[in-house]
Amino acid sequence: MILCKLADACQYAAIHPGLAAGFDFLRRPDIAELEDGRHGVDGDRLFAIITRGTARGVAESPLEFHRRYIDIQYVVGGQDVIGWLPTTDCRQLRSDYVGESDLGFYLDPPATWLPVPAQSLAVFFPEDAHAPLGGSGLVHKVVVKVAVDWNRTYLEADACR
Secondary structure (H helix, E strand, O other), X not given: OEEEEHHHHHHHHHHOHHHHHHHHHHOOOOHHHOOOEEEEEEOEOEEEEEEEXXXXXXXXXXXXXXXXXXXXXXXXXXXXXXXXXXHHHOOOEEEEEEOXXXXXXXXXXXXXXXEEEOOEEXXXXXXXXXXXXXXXXXXXXXXXXXXXXXXXXXXXXXXXX
């Protein structure tokens, strides 16, 4: 898990080949004006989901996990509070992992809640269960999805699991 300002994100670009492209997308001068919904960047390897809405609060923010994608969760406006727990510490499945949506949930409580202010981001790898929107108030977010298996197609990556 990484927590930093977007202005400082370049130091983490070498960790994975898709992170640099994800950070570049977030630096678009029109990022705040983009419509809610999915925005294609590089097919299934890299895409963004933009949302504006009210945070759910800690009690209504379950831990989620992904296997095929790294999440770059960037706060454009407002403040998010995101829970975190390593998946190796998760013991109670809330729902099975669904490969088609690359999503599963745990019942375990997060070990840590991280405030993520505007112009900041958190990067969650498959080893990081996370619970977004744990705060209160309005939050404008961009979640960039970066394929873990960057050099494989979507279907090939799924077949390896």
